[in-house]
Amino acid sequence: MxxxxxxxxxxxxxxxxxxxxxxxxxxxxxxxxxxxxxxxxxxxxxxxxxxxxxxxxxxxxxxxxxxxxxxxxxxxxxxxxxxxxxxxxxxxxxxxxxxxxxxxxxxxxxxxxxxxxxxxxxxxxxxxxxxxxxxxxxxxxxxxxxxxxxxxxxxxxxxxxxxxxxxxxxxxxxxxxxxxxxxxxxxxxxxxxxxxxxxxxxxxxxxxxxxRGLADCEIALYGPDQDIHSGSFGGAVPNPATVAARIVAALHDEHERVAVPGFYEGVREPTATERELLAELPFDESEWLRTAKSYGTLGEAGHTTLERIWTRPTAEVNGIGGGYQGPGGKTIIPASARLKLSFRLVAGQDPDRVEEAVRTWVASRVPAGIRHEIAFGAATRPxxxxxxxxxxxxxxxxxxxxxxxxxxxxxxxxxxxxxxxxxxxxxxxxxxxxxxxxxxxxxxxxxxxxxxxxxxxxxxxxxxxxxxxxxxx
Amino acid sequence: MxxxxxxxxxxxxxxxxxxxxxxxxxxxxxxxxxxxxxxxxxxxxxxxxxxxxxxxxxxxxxxxxxxxxxxxxxxxxxxxxxxxxxxxxxxxxxxxxxxxxxxxxxxxxxxxxxxxxxxxxxxxxxxxxxxxxxxxxxxxxxxxxxxxxxxxxxxxxxxxxxxxxxxxxxxxxxxxxxxxxxxxxxxxxxxxxxxxxxxxxxxxxxxxxxxRGLADCEIALYGPDQDIHSGSFGGAVPNPATVAARIVAALHDEHERVAVPGFYEGVREPTATERELLAELPFDESEWLRTAKSYGTLGEAGHTTLERIWTRPTAEVNGIGGGYQGPGGKTIIPASARLKLSFRLVAGQDPDRVEEAVRTWVASRVPAGIRHEIAFGAATRPxxxxxxxxxxxxxxxxxxxxxxxxxxxxxxxxxxxxxxxxxxxxxxxxxxxxxxxxxxxxxxxxxxxxxxxxxxxxxxxxxxxxxxxxxxx
CATH class of the missing domain: 3.40.630.10 (Zn peptidases)
Structure with a gap:
């Protein structure tokens, strides 16, 4: 050979x-x-x-x-x-x-x-x-x-x-x-x-x-034309940072499954052979956590950690920002907020359909009085x-x-x-x-x-x- | 005179x-x-x-x-x-x-x-x-x-x-x-x-x-020891930016009432005379919106805009930040996220009890694997x-x-x-x-x-x- x-x-x-x-x-x-x-x-x-x-x-x-x-x-x-x-x-x-x-x-x-x-x-x-x-x-x-x-x-x-x-x-x-x-x-x-x-x-x-494949997007949410006083106006107009947070919070259901309708369409389940190959690996969750520099596991119900990271599609927020982030406080309703979201995709998922599903879902979650823009990067296939x-x-x-x-x-x-x-x-x-x-x-x-x-x-x-x-x- | x-x-x-x-x-x-x-x-x-x-x-x-x-x-x-x-x-x-x-x-x-x-x-x-x-x-x-x-x-x-x-x-x-x-x-x-x-x-x-009075706090949420790769670890460990967003999203119920248990304790309802004095004012909502530089109203169900801003207590996020906020994308699970929240208080509310209620509520919403710190500023009474x-x-x-x-x-x-x-x-x-x-x-x-x-x-x-x-x- x-x-x-x-x-x-x-x-x-x-x-x-x-x-x-x-x-x-x-x-x-x-x-x-x-x-x-x-x-x-x-x-x-x-x-x-x-x-x-x-x-x-x-x-x-x-x-x-x-x-x-x-x-x-x-x-x-x-x-x-x-x-x-x-x-x-x-x-x-x-x-x-x-x-x-x-x-x-x-x-x-x-x-x-x-x-x-x-x-x-x-x-x-x-x-x-x-x-x-x-x-x-x-x-x-x-x-x-x-x-x-x-x-x-x-x-x-x-x-x-x-x-x-x-x-x-x-x-x-x-x-x-x-x-x-x-x-x-x-x-x-x-x-x-x-x-x-x-x-x-x-x-x-x-x-x-x-x-896994990848689809990612940046969402900008615009509320008031400028930062406004949270005392004078708070409680009566929509806050774009709140809207951003609500989008992120709604990304997953109570079982940590991605809650965007249509997201799981076409997802290919692993075969018996693939599961066996996974099971051959000397997986130690506490050691894995050390590598992840993390202090707990959390993910889609009904799946092991290895299945979650290799065989399941996910949604994560990579960045969120809105309002005053400097030292001390500033009692404002911010003019805008931004989100960077990414979705990992697995065999069977079509990035174009995921993008469409996310666009539709985000638009449905933006209340009157808030304007939004969403831009996707080029997708990577699984x-x-x-x-x-x-x-x-x-x-x-x-x-x-x-x-x-x-x-x-x-x-x-x-x-x-x-x-x-x-x-x-x-x-x-x-x-x-x-x-x-x-x-x-x-x-x-x-x-x-x-x-x-x-x-x-x-x-x-x-x-x-x-x-x-x-x-x- | x-x-x-x-x-x-x-x-x-x-x-x-x-x-x-x-x-x-x-x-x-x-x-x-x-x-x-x-x-x-x-x-x-x-x-x-x-x-x-x-x-x-x-x-x-x-x-x-x-x-x-x-x-x-x-x-x-x-x-x-x-x-x-x-x-x-x-x-x-x-x-x-x-x-x-x-x-x-x-x-x-x-x-x-x-x-x-x-x-x-x-x-x-x-x-x-x-x-x-x-x-x-x-x-x-x-x-x-x-x-x-x-x-x-x-x-x-x-x-x-x-x-x-x-x-x-x-x-x-x-x-x-x-x-x-x-x-x-x-x-x-x-x-x-x-x-x-x-x-x-x-x-x-x-x-x-x-x-109105004011109670405000800054919440820091810590996940991994450092930003980690959202491909390698995404979907299997808790993301502090997600936790921050979930806290903000849970601040209000579906009627835009503050959902922190105990928050409304002691709130004094306006008297008939006070309501009459409010009604004497030449309030024009579209003009008010222009002043607020905003494009829609949103607030506690069952209350007018003037009641919402003057007679009702509120919760707002003044700032949120976590993960990558620069140009382009960065496929990470961020190490930490921060929130600045403020609460407007009305007659009858005790800032100390509001602080205690928020502390208890925030702690109950932080999952295993995420550490949090919460610090309140000095409160202002209504x-x-x-x-x-x-x-x-x-x-x-x-x-x-x-x-x-x-x-x-x-x-x-x-x-x-x-x-x-x-x-x-x-x-x-x-x-x-x-x-x-x-x-x-x-x-x-x-x-x-x-x-x-x-x-x-x-x-x-x-x-x-x-x-x-x-x-x-």
Missing amino acids: SDTPDNAVRTYIAEHRAAFLDDLAEWLRIPSVSAQPEHDKDVRRSAEWLAAKLTETGFPTAEVWEVPPAAPGEAQGAPAVFAEWSSTDPDAPTVLVYGHHDVQPAAREDGWDTDPFEPVVRDGRMYGRGAADDKGQVFFHTLGVRAHLAATGRTSPAVNLKLLVEGEEESGSPHFRALVEQRRSRLAADVVIVSDTGMWSETTPTVCTGM CLTPLDHPALRSLARSMSRAFDGQKIRFTREGGSGPAADIQDVLGAPVLFLGVSVPSDGWHAPNEKVELALLLKGVETAAYLWGDLAGALQ | SDTPDNAVRTYIAEHRAAFLDDLAEWLRIPSVSAQPEHDKDVRRSAEWLAAKLTETGFPTAEVWEVPPAAPGEAQGAPAVFAEWSSTDPDAPTVLVYGHHDVQPAAREDGWDTDPFEPVVRDGRMYGRGAADDKGQVFFHTLGVRAHLAATGRTSPAVNLKLLVEGEEESGSPHFRALVEQRRSRLAADVVIVSDTGMWSETTPTVCTGM CLTPLDHPALRSLARSMSRAFDGQKIRFTREGGSGPAADIQDVLGAPVLFLGVSVPSDGWHAPNEKVELALLLKGVETAAYLWGDLAGALQ
Whole structure:
């Protein structure tokens, strides 16, 4: 099945570890926050940095792709990076690796112990925004393919290797589907490997087999033309902050089920096999709570915690704001309030229908005297890997080699990525290769990556291309 | 009844109008925002400015009063100003005028057309934070007493005139009751005149006969130790922003009645006479809505708008905040959320019992896994003037003279002030003399005062001291 000697791979990785980490740290210093317009230049700088690094790695093609506006007159998207290294083997299958080079917003005052954009290595971990999500997990492919070549003595990979690294994943990939459609022929692949997920834990290596989708919206509620005195007018006119709160409170029923009519339409229940695979995992709720940095569980009645985060759709408020939030008090009825809501979707749900259901429901909950606006971001579809695909077995095998022969189990991911769009457009199955762990703190202060695991990612990639070439031929 | 010739008063006011307005503008330039610690020095400067101006006006006594901490180790309160001008008439009654020299927070970006602390006169109005609430209405007493003396040829007022101008009214007067208790003998009075309310409108002069009380609190809700990924954990742990929203949503029942158990305990229903006085007012709901800059009415079922704002207790959210409020999206479950709630109280309600009821109710609504903190500001009691008091008739008579013989009607005020504390401690009835109108924009951007009305306030004060001296002897 494999033509890659493990020792040669490990030796190569050990020799190049230091330079690899230095390069990653350099990339993490670029604050490529796609959600904040003031970082537009940094997102571009990040793309250019990566393209140059991929050329240096040996990719004959490494390009920064401009992302056209979604509609005439709208802004251009953040640049993506595409790289290609074709195999000299005439029958080599084609693999497209997906990741993203943009990161979540981060500021020291959010609770970071160190500057989020000045990475530090401490206790075998690299701390910095993007260390795990997703720069670290994109970057392990650079050393991975070099190790594959060095250990096999090849001058080109065993597969036709393509990389697509987008710059808007943390903003909901608003232009991604259009980009994939536009570049369909250059992106064509037999298998897609998504490098933007994690494993169960440091000691239980796993392959993710699905991600939830995402629909998100921002709702603005307007009441009085300006803040007004709550003594003079309080109790007699609608308060937009109250309306905002009532919308959030009405999102769930008393069983913590999402109460938006039509929301659960089409939801696909997990199969018996999928439930068995979930049950194989060593789930410890109190340990999970520590990872969640939370002090209690709460969710849809009739479902376990793992089912809630992987197989059930949800609604969350990500941000709410209205009125006076400074020190002391201010006795006003605020002029406006804002909500940011997001909905995680599972296989069977259609983001367009969810958007329509939410729009109708919100409109029905806004009283006379309050005006509202609602804007949805680009949706991300849910995604499931076929459990019987040979590429999935190949991936589990390569990962098991990297993890000293350990059995690889199967998980899902509660988070979302544009994998389903690639699957849709290219007609290729999607697999997930990720080595991040829940404690890495994605989207949170003090995001980090475990260096030992990052190097297991390198090693898995080094074995995978040879194994896949055999498995798919 | 009166010994003050109207023409002499009006001539005196006309001659001193320009200097009076210049002085007021100078005072408005001092940003005495008591709720914002960075303005502590400005609040002190405002007190010192006023004391100097009262000395210049002729008050033999004008002092800045330090306000002792509420408890050992706590911060000192913002300084108040006390002034006294005794009558040479041996039987003169004693009147204490109350007002405040602190103002609401204001920033240009809140929607002000001009700098809130750089007053401008435009179209017969002076715009600036505090123009109406309350510096303008404190300041009309300086020219008022001078006009009283000039028109009557007296060298001392017909009443023993005392002024108490506090510096923390916009912060809920946390030290005011203690201050009045401590200085009880110097503040002793037969009647208290509160100069911190308004009239029905420019064309319907009125005397206010009551104010609502106020209890307010800030609630902090803590969930995860830090913001966590809404994909990885969403749907399985409690979200503090959701809990905050659920508290706000549960504040009212489906009839918009406050749903906190025990909240309505002791509420005194208005008498038939009080209802008749309300019905005499030329209330036009669509005009009122324009003043409220609002687009609909909403309030407790079974009550008119005027009843809702003057005679009914209410609950409002003044501020809510949690999670990501910046541009774009951030798919998190926030670590915390905050609420600022305020409750307007009416005669019969006890602020301490309301606080206890709210504390118990909030605690009952916080689920396992969320920690909460709740802190109340100092409460303000509700206040009602006895409708049959001779001083009230004297005040209405003086005001009618200033307003060219118009009938003076009676209103209430939805807002709150520490008047009830003075009434409690000094055992003196409280009357309200205010000439502000609803469009003045208290607590709002572009606060202003109508100069013509401000001068009617001066004129009323000029007549009042002579009339009161007669009425109360």
